[in-house]
Amino acid sequence: MTSKRRTFTKEFKLEAASLVLEQSYSVPEAARSLGVGETALRRWVQQLSDERSGTTPKSKALTPEQQKIQELEARVNRLEREKSILKKATALLMSDEMNNIR
Template sequence: MRRTFSAEYKAEAVKLVIERGYSVSQACRELGVGETALRRWISQVQAEQQGYVLAGSKPISPEQQRIRELENRIKELEEDKDILKKATAILMSLENKNTKSLRR
């Protein structure tokens, strides 16, 4: 079974290497994580710091997590707005039909 790690855990693992000066192999031994995974997390955090988000990956840095949340919220609001526009158009056309039938 494949283990999964939270974004916070990944961020802390990356900090061991980037900020605390651990080697990748040292950090992996301490955390019980594979080197490939930790190197991928480091690359992802470095990309996120430059404003890039790797496709198909969940953001690790808190800033990128927040950006992803806000993008999802914007998408929801835009969908809601589109639904309301369509509903308004339907209601307006029904109102126009009712007004025309009353005039006759």
């Protein structure tokens, strides 16, 4: 018998972490009332705290601002890769053209 890993939405994680950070619930108390593990809740609280201080998380962001930052960083990376490919293709085409002229 295999147990299925539970998944939680970003909204749920954000609300759960907010209980601890904003409403002064203790981690064990909030974890018990929400039915989640203390370790997971501590991780979400730490991530939300880091995001609010301006640190971009390595995992999926909880706050909308950090989510947008992650999307933009991914787009920049993709565009930089495309630019690099185009530079290489241009150099290759130019070298072929120079060889044909001679």
